Amino acid sequence: MDPSLDSELRDDFLVEAGELVQRLGEQLVALEEAPRDAELLNAVFRAFHTVKGGAGFLGIDPMVQLCHHAEDLLNEARAGHVLIDAARMDALLEALDLVNAMMAALAASGDMPVAPAALLVRLQPHAARAPAPAPAPVPAPAPATEESGTIDDSEFEALLDSLYGMGGAPGAPVQPPASETIDDAEFENLLDNLHGKGKAPGAPVQPSAGTIDDSEFEALLDSLHGKGAAPGAAAKAAAAPAPAKAAAKAAPPPEATVRVDTGRLDALVNRAGELVLVRNRLLSLAASSGDEPFNTAAGELDRVADELQGAVLGMRMQPVGRLFQRFPRIVRDLARQLGKEIELVLEGEDTDLDRSLVEALADPLIHLLRNAVDHGLETPDVRESAGKPRKGRVRLAASQRGERIVIVVADDGRGMDPDILRRKAVEKGVIDAAQAARLSETECLELIFRPGFSTAAQVSDISGRGVGMDVVKTRVAELGGTLQVRSKLGQGSELELTVPLTLAIVRVLMVRVGARLFAMPLSNVDEVFELSAGQDRLLDGSLIAAHRDRALPLGDLAAWSAAAPTAGRHVVVLHIGHQRLGCLVHDVLGREDVMVKPLGRLFAGTAGVAGATITGDGRLALVLDLAGLAGEGGPWQLAPRLSPTLEAVV
DSSP states (O other), X not given: OOHHHHHHHHHHHHHHXXXXXXXXXXXXXXXXXXXXXXXXXXHHHHHHHHHHHHHXXXXXXXXXXXXXXXXXXXXXXXXXXXXXXXXXXXXXXXHHHHHHHHHHHHHTTOOOXXXXXXXXXXXXXXXXXXXXXXXXXXXXXXXXXXXXXXXXXXXXXXXXXXXXXXXXXSSOOOOOOSSSSOOHHHHHHHHIIIXXXXXXXXXXXXXXXXXXXXXXXXXXXXXXXXXXXXXXXXXXOOOOOOOOTTTSOOOOOGGGOOOOOHHHHHHHHHHHHHHHHHHHHHHHHHHHHOOHHHHHHHHHHHHHHHHHHHHHHHHTEEETHHHHTTHHHHHHHHHHHHTOOEEEEEEOTTOEEEHHHHHHTHHHHHHHHHHIIIXXXXXXXXXXXXXXXXXXXXXXXEEEETTEEEEEEEEOSOOOOHHHHHHHHHHTTSSOHHHHHHOOHHHHHGGGGSTTOOOOSSOOSSSOSSOOHHHHHHHHHHTTOEEEEEEXXXXXXXXXXXEESOSSSEEEEEEEETTEEEEXXXXXXXXXXXXXXXXXXXXXXXXXXXXXXXXXXXXXXXXXXXXXXXXXXXXXXXXXXXEEEEEEESEEEEEEEEOOBOOOTTTTTOTTEEEEEEOTTSOEEEEEOHHHHTSTTSGGGTOOOSOHHHHHHO
């Protein structure tokens, strides 16, 4: 085989098989809850069968062997001979993990792992284990009637043999292939000889455009053997497996989609972003020109650029369901490890999210789910004694709110006790007793986001390992997002995570500090107000303002950037992680859509600066990294952080 063709086929296999195994985790967990669901069984069987077929074509024998054993177990379950209990599901999930490892090795051209003999034994349908409740059996051999169940590979091969393999089919011009499978052309030829020209007994099905749909295939099987009329009636009864309507969403037709390299897509997004900058510049020029035709043309460009920007960003979007698919398996394994009964409810899986955020949110969401399962939900006995159902409920929901995506992780567990949180914070030295006494109930709940705070009595493999909620909130803040907590004692907790719809083109608030321009991501901006006389004062060496009945720490961007001795009286109120902070600036210029460009190697790593952009009037503006800005040495500590070289540039 041509090496370039071999590489292309391998890549296609990795993409297509990867989509199948990604769904398999969710499907297998659902199958454990409903082991007699024929549609789920068929869907899971087909996924392993398809992966096995592709692996066989590429000669990946370890993957073929593993998938074949999984098929055997699932086929027995489809026939009603075994029930997929927890032990068998453990084996299937372990097989899925190994398939993923094999695919990773194939992608990296590394050593292919081999299935352990013990796993292959556990996948055997009648391996020794505790007896499971017997499902309603399907008679075997089944009589040749249309009411019988499904058929396995060997039964289907026997049917084909009886139809044409020995020359017994009407016309019989097709010769059996040397291998055990037939390709598409041979199968189409078989169908043509069986019924396409009216030669099949009964011939009730007419060909349509060279292919047949499910109902036509069912009718073909009925005409061949369902009523006893098929040649070679000794073949076992057959019925095509029903499509898994509930297990997997129907894929779009192949001709409606095209695979594009992500590098090309990113390049297109970059060009669209640069067009937005040019659009901003022309709109600024048009506004000051007084030329009506110029204004009209600029307005048309504005409309077209907006539509193009929306279309290009839409190409980057992926349904958040692709991220959610991995979580049922995680929750299922945690529940078994902790001895808890848990139902995971997924909502809003079709909500679109920028693909760059899909992977970035995986770790924060895993941590939130682990906390809900470990800390939030009680054990079945405790829940029962409290009058709750033994099975706890965790809800993972996504929705779009304006230009932001909202993801909620909620549980119906024990909830958080503000008094316990206040006491723990004092014990761990997070705050002192006087500060704790002044905290409201909401502020007590927000203590979980403080570094070093934990209510875990002991370290476990699941949580309490030193990676706290502060790390989660910081990561979310780095994505321009926020994280809020709500809880009711005895009823459960809810954490709401919001992130921008996309990171490719950012909507910012432009501000002026001295002669310099700064851009603040609007996703972190709460409001803007003008500081009145006597509203600010020094407290313990820090500048604060009384705003909305709360103390608002103020940071002077002028002092941080060495722009001017004092900033103006305009305050931009920001939420950064769990903090609510105010920035003093000279002037607030307005909102703009900008494309953030990296600073390059010379200025890489500058604290508090995410990149740069060009404003509508052609000037350079620094885009602030507000999460970094809120750290040590930021404007709230009144310590300049900009490098002299960068100061000179801006």
